[in-house]
Amino acid sequence: MADGVFHSYSDLLSEVAARVRGVSGRPYLLGIAGPPAAGKSTLARRLANDLSRVHGLVARHCPMDGFHLSNERLEAMGLRAAKGRIDTFDSQGLLVAVQRLSAKRAFWWPLYSRSRHEPVADGLRITGDEDVCIVEGNYLLCDAPVWRDIGSFFEIRIFVDAPDKVLRRRLLGRHRSGGRNLDQAVAKIARTDLPNARRIRAGKGAAEIVIDGAGCL
Numbered sequence: 001m002a003d004g005v006f007h008s009y010s011d012l013l014s015e016v017a018a019r020v021r022g023v024s025g026r027p028y029l030l031g032i033a034g035p036p037a038a039g040k041s042t043l044a045r046r047l048a049n050d051l052s053r054v055h056g057l058v059a060r061h062c063p064m065d066g067f068h069l070s071n072e073r074l075e076a077m078g079l080r081a082a083k084g085r086i087d088t089f090d091s092q093g094l095l096v097a098v099q100r101l102s103a104k105r106a107f108w109w110p111l112y113s114r115s116r117h118e119p120v121a122d123g124l125r126i127t128g129d130e131d132v133c134i135v136e137g138n139y140l141l142c143d144a145p146v147w148r149d150i151g152s153f154f155e156i157r158i159f160v161d162a163p164d165k166v167l168r169r170r171l172l173g174r175h176r177s178g179g180r181n182l183d184q185a186v187a188k189i190a191r192t193d194l195p196n197a198r199r200i201r202a203g204k205g206a207a208e209i210v211i212d213g214a215g216c217l
Contacts, residue, residue, distance in 0.1 A: 062133050
């Protein structure tokens with residue numbers, strides 16, 4: 001690692017495992033932020049799996065996407081077309097959930113259904129016995145009301161980024177597989193995804209560790 005930038009996943013895994021083992025008062029909370037399609041979910045799932053399988057730790061991947069506001073509520077607010085923007089998430093609900101993680105509470109962490117395009121309340125069971133919880137999502141390091149409170153709970157803050165051309169290619173595939181035609185996908189990327197990425201990158205300076213989502217993963 002140099003200047004907080006990891007170029008090797010194995011080095012990052014070893015660093016995280018050492019830090020988790022080096023503290024008492026589990027769970028250890030790790031936050032992963034970055035633009036859409038940068039590789040956050042890939043990294044979070046891989047870390048959770050390898051911390052469990054290789055290092056014998058109880059690790060959970062807790063994605064932020066389950067805190068999307070429902071489509072019905074977005075319609076009522078006139079925000080359906082802006083879905084994915086920072087104000088289309090239940091930030092207060094996410095803050096409460098992160099507080100429950102920190103307090104070792106047992107509860108259901110909501111997940112997002114990409115087939116239904118809706119959050120599912122009883123998604124992931126948190127037992128309170130986890131060694132490490134990896135919270136992952138676009139806006140976790142944003143300097144905005146409620147979001148900065150969420151970010152204060154993380155003992156490691158990681159930012160995953162990739163060039164816009166990589167984001168465009170990945171987002172195009174994601175939107176097409178989700179049912180949008182080519183024109184709709186391109187419009188969504190230009191109207192919502194890339195403007196969101198610019199806002200998300202404003203929080204990059206709050207990260208202790210930066211990951212190249214185009215190369216390291």
